[in-house]
Amino acid sequence: MSNRPPLGGQPSGDEIRLWREGYRRYLIGKGMPSEAASDIAAKVPYRADLYPMADHDRPSSAIGCDPDSDTVQPASGKTSAPASCSTTARMRRLLSAASEIATEPPRGKNIVFLHSTMCQLGLPRSHVEGMAFERKCGNKALQVTAGSLWNGERFVPQPIPYGSFPRLILPWINAAAKRLDSPEVPLGRSGRELLRTFGKDTSGGKKGAYTMLKRQMLAIVASRLMLGFNAGQKAITRDGTPFEQIEAWQVKGYQSLDWPQTITLCESYFKELTEHAVPLDWRALKALRGSALAMDVYTMLAERLHRITGRSLVYWNNFYEQFGQEYQGKQPLEDFKRAFRQALRDALTVYPQARVMKVTGGLILLPSQPPVPYKEK
Secondary structure, three states, X not given: OOOOOOOOOOOOHHHHHHHHHHHHHXXXXXXXXXXXXXXXXXXXXXXXXXXXXXXXXXXXXXXXXXXXXXXXXXXXXXXXXXXXXOOOHHHHHHHHHHHHHHHOOOOHHHEEEEEHHHHHOOOOOOOOOXXXXXXXXXXXXXXXXXXXXXXXXXXXXXXOOOOHHXXXXXXXXXXXXXXXXXXXXXXXXOHHHHHHHHOOOOOOOOOOHHHHHHHHHHHHHHOEEEEEEEEOOEEEEEEOOOEEEEOOEEOHHHEEOOOOOEEEEOHHHHHHHHHHEEEEEHHHHHHHOOOHHHHHHHHHXXXXXXXXXXXXXXXXXXXXXHHOOOOOOOOHHHHHHHHHHHHHHHHHHOOOOOOEEEEOOEEEEOOOOOOOOOOOO
């Protein structure tokens, strides 16, 4: 029996069953527990972009569950996942998002945007000492400098933005600006309302999510982003700061507002969103929250895989240069590889179209459909 659906027609029942079994094994090959993979494969409608029928003849070589192996991990028909893939609360959240993403393509407010440069060069993932942070990837570089906000009497220093919150804030604001076709974006009636949008706990306190959200919101608005890149024989520096204005203080008594009402994007940044915005699935970003590295891996794959022709081999040293400067221990590369593999498994869980192979020394990236389908012309 042919594995392909009839030309111009729908696949038969037998072909759909074959597709579901192939997709189930494909998900297991990505590190998903067998029971969860079976559940998702049974629910999702037939979608060739998730798992092409033509691929059934060969085993999947997506990432397996061995965190220390540098060899390809083929998919297996085993009925139980390895112990290292046991279902944690975080994994359950990822699997729930994966099931929804596989069943229902993104639309409406589930589509958000990130500037293509920010997909390649992410903000710091942990607290940064000092006033500046730099990251480099190939011939591009990003410098983030901490800024200050005027409180009506003096400038109040802000930290360098870091962690998961800025990685949720930027895509959400970009999407709102594009949807409203305006650089002025309302931030909602309260921070807790935005927290619920982010899928976060709305608790307060000095270390609560609300306090962290507000702190990171002010930090990213106050910061300055400078981009450096090479164009032929020219080395170019450009201001990539997204934000122009925020109302964060009440002059009377110089009290911090409970929650800023609006934020205004720089006109140049707003215009660039039209040409350089990468569409992302909001459900995937929310599911990955809590791991800034996993969010960076997801956005990198979303920006890169659909542009690849043929096969692209990327060595671990290249990934380390792009993502790994936070790792400075006795074996920084090995520590980074271990963390990156886990982040990659999480990212692949909520990006089912991604085609990635692990080989000795690095990864092979293969042409893949983007997480948000192309618009039909």
